[in-house]
Amino acid sequence: MNRMNFIKPAIPETTLRRLLYYMRCLRTYKKDGVKTVLSDNIAKKCGVKSSVVRKDLSYFGEFGVRGKGYDVDELCHKLDTMLNSLGPINTIVIGAGKLGTAIINHSKENFKTNIIAAFDKNRDKTGKNINGVPVYSLDKLEDIIKENNIKIAVIAIPPCEVQPVVDRLVSAGIKSILSLALLPINVPEGVEVSFFDVLSEVEYLFLKLNFKES
Amino acid sequence: MNRMNFIKPAIPETTLRRLLYYMRCLRTYKKDGVKTVLSDNIAKKCGVKSSVVRKDLSYFGEFGVRGKGYDVDELCHKLDTMLNSLGPINTIVIGAGKLGTAIINHSKENFKTNIIAAFDKNRDKTGKNINGVPVYSLDKLEDIIKENNIKIAVIAIPPCEVQPVVDRLVSAGIKSILSLALLPINVPEGVEVSFFDVLSEVEYLFLKLNFKES
DNA sequence: TATACTATGTGATTGTGAGAACAAGCACAT
DNA sequence: ATGTGCTTGTTCTCACAATCACATAGTATA
DSSP, X not given: OOOTXXXXXXXXXXXXXXXXXXXXXXXXXXXXXXXXXXXXHHHHHHTSOHHHHHHHHHTTOOOOBTTTBEEHHHHHHHHHHHHHTTOOEEEEEEOXXXXXXXXXXXXXXXXXXXXXXXXXXXXXXXXXXXXXXXXXXXXXXXXXXXXXXXXXXXXXXXXXXXXXXXXXXXXXXXXXXXXXXXXXXXXXXXXXXXXXOHHHHHHHHHHHHHHHOO | OOOTTSSSOOOOHHHHHHHHHHHHHHHHHHHTTOOEEOHHHXXXXXXXXXXXXXXXXXXXXXXXXXXXXXXXXXXXXXXXXXXXXXOOEEEXXXXXXXXXXXXXXXXXXXXXXXXXXXXXXXXXXXXXXXXXXXXXXXXXXXXXXXXXXXXXXXXXXXXXXXXXXXXXXXXXXXXXXXXXXXXXXXXXXXXXXXXXXXXXXHHHHHHHHHHHOO
């Protein structure tokens, strides 16, 4: 049954995360000129079971043909349309230093996520462009967020300056913060914070290896 | 009950991940000179329930005093000791380009994760040091992995070159791969792959906002 | 020393996601 | 037209994680 038309169905977070894998996978199939795929093809590529793929897709609709599989172009298109109907993925980056710049440049190779503005307190950074993305003074923060109805912000500034900026982001309407600084930050109910750091991920993998295996 | 001394207890993955948050949180408490914390203090900082904190900690031992809370120094020290007893978190980075270099430099500010070697197929990169980390030719891959008993590798090379390198990593004994390239990769049973990309994370947060809220 | 109070540690319960198995449906051959 | 084979969509079961609630054990105070 197609639940797509209902408002806000309860889709598991794990499903949403895997959906990104599937999309990625489907795009490479499309690029390679593959016409049809089975749930098991996708599953193997993404390292999950085929029943998981089918169940995940079933949250969004019926896309396949029994006995035959999924039409790559069609599935790709339908999922894309569905996601585009949610509006553009607009985001801002706080901090136009090394890390911020790297993220902005990296984003230009990715057509999904739009970084529409960067912010820096440093005078010699503001007013310029980084790969087409304007760098504003932090004074403009609230204005830009409200004008563009931004809900997600990426924070790439030194740890000690994080909390005041977070407070401003929250009161300006930001609902989800991706922090590249490792220290814990305080936000009110309803705002989500995730941390993002390669070395933390390595630490986690390390713990996992040590506490799960044999 | 302290399960630390038993071999490979079944600790939930979610607990392991949160443990990193707690540690991070405890270090800032320590730095701020806070002597004692309650499970609820940690919980609020990390965005979880206090009972979750207590249960998570209980997998590793009894660290608190009823009616009083946790001694910050003591808890910090005990958890650190426990993790150090697992041995050093040694890892290697494949690819000494922009991304690889950034990670290596970043790792120098983090005392937990040791990057002990980098690899690159490019002749003008090999033989040099990046912030103290030697850059080897890819020929040395298997030797270094085996000599140092490396289990985790971070891949920061162009997508098209990923799969052959993965195959070599796996047969050299790598158990966990963190890929910074977005394309799916194939590994045998028992080897885990995670993907890591800021913009994918933004995409995920976006989906989460749209499919979870109100 | 006794009593009230406070916060931990844990057993029990609820909830949620993964995996397996099966029913349903389409294509194609005969 | 009908049957066969194949893969999807879905139900059901199991396992695991989050949450609750309470017993436990310490502190503080009079």
